[in-house]
Amino acid sequence: MSGLRAFLDPRSIAVIGASDNPHKIGGRPIHYLGKFGFKGAVYPINPSRPEIQGRRSYGSLADLPEAPDLAIVAVAGDTAVSTVEDCAARGVKAVVVMASGFGEVDPVAGKAKEQRMTAAARQAGMRIVGPNTQGLANFGSGTIVSFSTLFTEFDRAGGHVAMLSQSGALSTAPVSFLLRKGIGVRHCHATGNDCDVSVGELACAVAEDPEVKLLLLYLESIPDARHLEQLAAIARERDLPIIALKSGRSVAGQRAAQSHTGALANEDRVVDAFLAHHGIWRAPDIRGLVEASELYLKGWQPTGRRLVAVSNSGAVCVLTADAASEVGMPMAELAPHIDQQLKAILPSFATAANPIDLTAAMLSNDRLFGEILPVLAADPGADAFVIGLPVLGQGYDIAGIAEDSAALARQTGKPVLMASTQPAIARQFAERGIAVFPTEVEAVTALHQFVAHRELMAKAAARRTSSRGEAPRQPAAQAMVMLNEADSLALLAQHGLAVVPHRLCRSPSEVAAAVAAIGTPVVVKGCSADIAHKSELGLVRLNVGDEAAACQAFAAMEAIIRAQGARFDGVIVAAMAQGRRELMIGAHRDPVFGPVVVVGDGGKYVEVLRDTALLLPPFGSDEVNEALHSLRIAPLFAGVRGEPAMDTEALARAVVAIGRLMIAQADVMSVDLNPVLINDAGAGVVVVDAVVFRAAEQVRAD
């Protein structure tokens, strides 16, 4: 385990501000350390009492027989700061500062106090979790240094799930659901203001606990992605699934986050792309964070998405098929010999097609379920099973059906889920190890998450070059300069992109030569590193038919540019490029996540109609193709109404090239190619217009 071991598995713990009352902040951890079996030494510190909750109390840190590995600071405000300084001086390895009233209430004075604490800690090699933290809970070692009330409700929590969050409520609310569902939790940590140890860094330490089989995160803001990248690398190594609930998806949510923690707003689509890139599943809400947990703990290695559904209700069959369709899981097509075997068993009025409707026949044949399931188990096309028994009662051999379902799970090693509206029925299945859900929709949704997440993890693992640790971020206040269009096109050509045939002309004679070389009609565009929007100023003329018109355009554009007080870099004479559709490729550097590449439908309305997909470099053609498939215009690529397919291979190569450019050239801040014209398969793509921004210093250095 890393240097954060003292937080997770300390040999000794001091509680500064200890209380005899187990319901006070300084009392509850002492109670929990006893309740959950912490094996090390516990030192309550409270000068006014000789004994705290039956343990010997000490007057001060100095009185302790040893420097404790971990100290809880449960004293308030300014005292907390000096206490942290005392801890650093005493040789404490780690402190958990529960006191609030720091950066979260006052971004100036409060932050300054946090900095005093971190300065003292850093000097002494001590680490801080907090301030303003509800605390940490490792049920593996019994290290419950938390004042959450939740753990009063449960006697044991040990299991394989870890939950981490800055927020106290959002560390315990998901755990509250999990414990109520009977799913054991090993870690439940709230890190508070993250003045030193961040939730991401702590998660790295937790991910190294071999007993952790599923790691859950709540994130309100990602001010620095590096620890999450490191976490993802550790998780990939261990095949450990991570699910993150990142809030602040909406403007209203970001505003709320900012007002209560001063959180930096991340660009939400980039967060999506970042998490996906690293194989981390993004949950939409608390339920999504915990709902599928059980499936991750079964040891299943999903083989695909093809679903077999069995129910005693035809309506549930229909609803299951609808739900599966909604999430992109096809109903398995049963093998002919399986179908025949089913038809031999099922009475005439049951449906042998998948989903399999057993009708009320189950009521008259107790063994029907037990006969059907082994047949289905043998089907090679089945990847997972959902058993829907919405309402059962007297007349059904429920224990027998549950036993048959458990046998199916054992026999196949494949996911078997069950849906029942009746908790008493569901319990009989749960007791036999079946994952139970109230309805088939919830079962299918959870199953889809599990399978799709496993697919995402496999992709992230296959992506050998996925580390973005070195991919340059954009400094927050980076000064930038725009290249003129000729320089932009030259840079792109240098990186292997096909750009429209063109010449930069600085005189009418150069224009004449260019027209002769390129052939009419041509496009004439004014070129200036000071002007981004050419069309609006009359600096783009299409379909220029001859040399004279081109020279006239040169003169007119020079006048316009000079009238703007802008540099006149010449005019570009370019071929009239043809294409089937206008697409766009863009790239920029996110201050947190580094380079981001965008590809999508192009043209004038790209920002309004936004049909684009994001990719984080480095990535390959396969990932671009997947991104292209996610676009609304995707069906057009294959060609519709008799049209030939478009050259998505060339498009993918161009997008990959932009990804490489963003990695290779740290000084390129943004790239905006619109339109990129795509042609028939084999005929390539061509960049027609380009705007590149570079870091100001770099350009000067050129």
Add this chain to the structure above:
Amino acid sequence: MSGLRAFLDPRSIAVIGASDNPHKIGGRPIHYLGKFGFKGAVYPINPSRPEIQGRRSYGSLADLPEAPDLAIVAVAGDTAVSTVEDCAARGVKAVVVMASGFGEVDPVAGKAKEQRMTAAARQAGMRIVGPNTQGLANFGSGTIVSFSTLFTEFDRAGGHVAMLSQSGALSTAPVSFLLRKGIGVRHCHATGNDCDVSVGELACAVAEDPEVKLLLLYLESIPDARHLEQLAAIARERDLPIIALKSGRSVAGQRAAQSHTGALANEDRVVDAFLAHHGIWRAPDIRGLVEASELYLKGWQPTGRRLVAVSNSGAVCVLTADAASEVGMPMAELAPHIDQQLKAILPSFATAANPIDLTAAMLSNDRLFGEILPVLAADPGADAFVIGLPVLGQGYDIAGIAEDSAALARQTGKPVLMASTQPAIARQFAERGIAVFPTEVEAVTALHQFVAHRELMAKAAARRTSSRGEAPRQPAAQAMVMLNEADSLALLAQHGLAVVPHRLCRSPSEVAAAVAAIGTPVVVKGCSADIAHKSELGLVRLNVGDEAAACQAFAAMEAIIRAQGARFDGVIVAAMAQGRRELMIGAHRDPVFGPVVVVGDGGKYVEVLRDTALLLPPFGSDEVNEALHSLRIAPLFAGVRGEPAMDTEALARAVVAIGRLMIAQADVMSVDLNPVLINDAGAGVVVVDAVVFRAAEQVRAD
């Protein structure tokens, strides 16, 4: 109550095939009639026993002292058919046929048996529910003529919710959820094969029960919309909300439905439009069907969508804002005087902005909640309140907080919802009449459904002309003929649509005259009632510059059309119409739902990129504008990047005109206008191309 009263409130009930065993199909209804307090006479019929479940048993229908209002037919197969005939002869008013093995297993022989039953019933004026039905349950009158096992679990069910379905499982599964949530159910009916009384017809009778405050439906197929239209009219009159779960959304779901009941597949987008038109909320799944039920029963009349959220967790504030944003509910902006009052109460480290983060300050001030809520109650901008208390425990005055929340609800009369992961905490709020949910997302989702549904109901109620009872359906196998383009355009012009200036020319001299009248350049199109796709055959020439070229096109097109063996109706010479964007307007007659109008983005790829919205005529401009707003291209209408707005008013008028045409002209089967060019606001829209199909006979009659 309607003629179906005997099913819902009979004075006497015979059970044919009565069993002494309360767990058998013929025994359970007798048990339930006693358990749920049916006041009328119950006549078990079983020739082999003198007594059934403590009641006198009769040998046959003939032995009864009277003709019973209602008879349950719990005997099997062919006996069931003859029993129904006996009932009809004996003067029974209504029968519930539980036996299965009819149309659901054999569409020929099974259906024939059903027809025998209905024929006998019709002759005698008797009505049938079933066969293959789990039965009916009206807890208001104690008429539980159902063999569902569910009601063994509950002692009382009386309440204000009605649930109807053909499927037994999908009648009881939602009720299972409701009863477990403590929400009383008054009706729970499964109608089975609907050989006579359909679920829609029974729903009309149930909707007339004044104690029903919320009506839920599960529909697998809508073979006939008329009863649903009638139901919607009754509900509108009574302001009764209806929520429908219509399955078979997906191809896989429709296939499953077809295989288990032979259900007809409805076009899903038309189902959406139909239900919305009638103010019926469409639930996505079982949870969506029941999840918001409680909110409908509180008597709230929502005033808007602006939400106020209060939590002791900043993270829950962020998640609530995200959830509200997702469903289109803005966070209320607090009035300045409210804001000031809050700031006076709230300690510095809590956030007075909405969502309101009380932080752990609640822990040190028991009365904080009680002080804050009355201030918020006075805010005029608050339409609803969500209180998020994810995890509470010792140290909080939970009863006090619950009481304060209940006072807020009483004081404002506005929706107050609460979210807690802890059932024991939630219970204290529920006991005080607060609607409780596990998380803020579920609370906000339910609240949105309730508010949006009320909005939908208000719109349906305002639409005085909404009855579609007379709107002509398309007969299933209607033969159709295509009009040629000139006739299509003429029909549209006659109905008030602006069509492109054009002339149908039958000779070169007419072409010359048309070119002179219209002015160059023109479009020349071949015209034939036999040819729908002109472009592919070279029958469209754009930008024709002079008379000679137009005459040459006439000759060429005549040759092409004749070579196809098609009628040559002439060529159309039309102006080169200009427009900002190509849109489309279409209409057809759905065999179940009647006329449907489609409006959306136009052009070549309309079917692939499908950015369209559906409307059911009659409708007005407001509804068209709302439909236009739902389009992906909607932002373009207002004008982007400095462009002027487009003429959506003229577009709306054109769409309304098409709706009127479809109502007025029963012989018009379909209309396809693509492109319809839209211009700047004030400059109108113009129909450039049109294909109209008419019923074959009508056209002959012209």
